[in-house]
Amino acid sequence: MTAMLLLWVFMGLFAGYAAARLYKMFKGTEWKKMALRTAVVFPAVVFGIFFVLNALIWGQKSSGAVPFGTMFALVFLWFGISVPLVFVGSYIGFRKPAMEDPVKTNKIPRQIPEQAWYMNPPFSILIGGILPFGAVFVELFFILTSIWLNQFYYIFGFLFLVFAILLVTCAEISVVLCYFQLCSEDYLWWWRSYLTSGSSALYLFLYATFYFFTKLEITQFVSGVLYFGYMLIVSYAFFVLTGTIGFYACLWFTRLIYSSVKID
Template sequence: SRILKNDLNRLGGEDDDDDDDRVGEENGWKIIHTDVFRFPQYRELFSSIIGVGSQFLSIFIGILLFAVCGMFTVHRHGSLIASAIILYALTSCIAGFVSGRIYRQLQGEHWTWNIILTANLFTIPFFIIWSIINTFAWAHGTTQALPYTTVLILAFMWLFVGFPLTVLGGIFGKNCSSNFDAPCRTKNVAREIPSVAWYRTSLIRMLIGGFLPFSAISVELYYIFSTFWGREQYMLYGILTIVFIILLLVTASISIALTYFQLTSEDYRWWWQSIISSGSTGLFVFFYGIFFYFYRSKMSGTLQTLQFFAYTLISCYVFFLMLGTVGFFSSLKFIRYIYVNIKMD
């Protein structure tokens, strides 16, 4: 923060006549101003991730609000899952709107594919994993297997509520979106990216971007896992809300810092990197799930093991989408700020 502030103050103090010469002499994030707003590859997938991530962020906020208001108690079994399903269907419009808006700003052209991808980015992976679990449950004859009627109700809810709302949100997002309006012009020819030391590679940024936010929630994760997979009863929703806010703040701060260090390496490919670095928290949550299963739980058996790791994998996927979205918007806001505040032609 202090380094960036000194850079901006130094640039802001230069005379206007020396701006072009000064920019040409600079290295790091200032010299790549003609490439930093170059749009990413795979725009359909990129905008879909941001859209679905925004949807899950809204779902988490809604669930926490319900929890703080006392809607989830030990006497209301299944109320949390029911609320999550209803919120997922109703917030599909948010996924469509954000995805359509981002895709419009990225000058995308394949609108149908963008909407279909947004609607199925989470639904299809979840349905495949859930189908495998339910098939095993039916084969074992357990009561945990959902009956066909419940499956049909969920399918109709997605088909007649979730998917139409995604389409409507995408249409509104496309029509209500303005141009990207980058502070700097982008050249036709991309600048060559120099090689960097091993400790500044994408892998290291991903590990740092995932571990630090994970450390902010590691203690609370034990109680959450124990509640879902054990006999613990978690009722400290106020503390959980505070931890969630801390998680978002840490994710945003780390994403901004990692993006800045990436730009100082003259690497302008920050779009996908901001998602991957922030979303990698989900990877650490999965590693914690492995630790919890073997060293903190008493679970055993094929079906229980399959259920635990399958649903943990889905939860980590949700973390990736949600926190990756937070990292992207934080980095975008930061990059706009620093490039608006320097003088260049």
């Protein structure tokens, strides 16, 4: 856990750089606001949920509560190291020349024709999340069992294979649905691609709810809140991970296909 926290803190430099490069490609100009959101949004949500859960443990006078000194150290790592590194990375990335589009686009947006019912956002997004969740469904049972039922988890090598399958599945389903969307003359693909693969986090949380009522024997209110709170953090992190994979896969796909377009 300590290694993960330190890795996350020092990766702020690369996070700021990547975010600035992407932001500038989409013609963004206010890089300081972008850097602040990059450094704050995700950890603020996670820290907020974790702080509330830890306060509940404090209220129960449990020895499992994180001490105040440790919480202060986490905040110091966040604002003292991670946030400055994100701004440094953003400054370096924003000074780089913007990535050029493979083709010129019209300044006046074209009207999007009426879409078929199966290509509308709610349905297509929810359908897109089924395959990534199915890729980790079986392994998810053993992971939850090792976390909540104190059973040992041995097959870490297979876990890396499952992650590779998840990565490929998220990329494939996002690219396929992005292709169908472009064929339907709907060019607003960026947030759709993020939500398509990211919706698998919804199925993850639903499965965690099913696991709670079928496998666990938790009767105390605070214990139930802790379970759903921690699984909400896991689902949120899973949403960010899978959504990012889907977006970058579609970004690479669209740049590749439009770079092959020949205009006389």
